[in-house]
Amino acid sequence: MKILFVCLGNICRSPTAEAVFRAVAARDAPELTVEVDSAGTARYHIGAAPDRRTIDAAHRRGYDLSPLRARVVEPDDFERFDLILAMDRENLRALQRLASAHTRDRVKLFLEFAPDAGVTEVPDPYYGGPNGFEEVLDLIEAASHGLLQYLRQRVRAA
Numbered sequence: 001m002k003i004l005f006v007c008l009g010n011i012c013r014s015p016t017a018e019a020v021f022r023a024v025a026a027r028d029a030p031e032l033t034v035e036v037d038s039a040g041t042a043r044y045h046i047g048a049a050p051d052r053r054t055i056d057a058a059h060r061r062g063y064d065l066s067p068l069r070a071r072v073v074e075p076d077d078f079e080r081f082d083l084i085l086a087m088d089r090e091n092l093r094a095l096q097r098l099a100s101a102h103t104r105d106r107v108k109l110f111l112e113f114a115p116d117a118g119v120t121e122v123p124d125p126y127y128g129g130p131n132g133f134e135e136v137l138d139l140i141e142a143a144s145h146g147l148l149q150y151l152r153q154r155v156r157a158a
C-alpha cells in the first residue's frame with residue numbers, strides 16, 4: 001500500500017502526517033507493508049526542511065521530521081500511490097484537477113479517517129500560534145489510527 005499525504009507547502013501538515021503515520025504503522029501494524037511519502041501543491045518551499053515549529057512540536061511527541069525535504073506533487077504520483085490524502089479542501093480540489101479520470105478516486109480528505117474529530121480539514125498552522133501545531137498533531141494522530149483500521153480491513157477483504 002502506497003500513501004501520499006498532501007498539503008500546500010509540504011513543510012508543516014503533510015510531513016507531519018508522513019512521519020506520524022509511518023511511526024504508528026510500524027508500531028501498531030508491522031504486518032502491513034506501507035510506503036509513505038508527502039508532497040505540496042505549491043512550489044514555494046521545494047527542497048526545504050520542515051518548518052522549525054513543526055519539527056519541534058513533532059519531536060516533543062517522539063516523531064523525527066528532520067530528514068524530510070519538501071517536494072511538489074508530480075503527475076506520476078497519481079499512478080504510483082494507492083491513496084493521495086489531502087489535508088484540506090483547497091488541496092483536495094487542486095489534486096482532483098491534476099488527477100486523471102481513472103486516478104481521481106484515489107484522492108481523499110485525510111480526516112475522512114477521523115470521523116469523530118469534529119472537523120473535516122487539518123487547519124494550516126503556518127500563520128497561527130503554537131497551539132496550531134498541537135492541533136495538527138492531534139488530528140493527524142487520530143486520522144492515522146483510523147487509516148490503519150481502514151487498511152487492515154482492506155487487506156482482510158482482499
Ligand code: 4NP
Nearest residue numbers: 007008009010011012013126
Ligand atoms: P503546510 O503549511 O501547507 O502545512 O506545509 C504552509 C506552509 C507554507 C505556506 C503555507 C502553508 N506558505 O504560504 O508559505
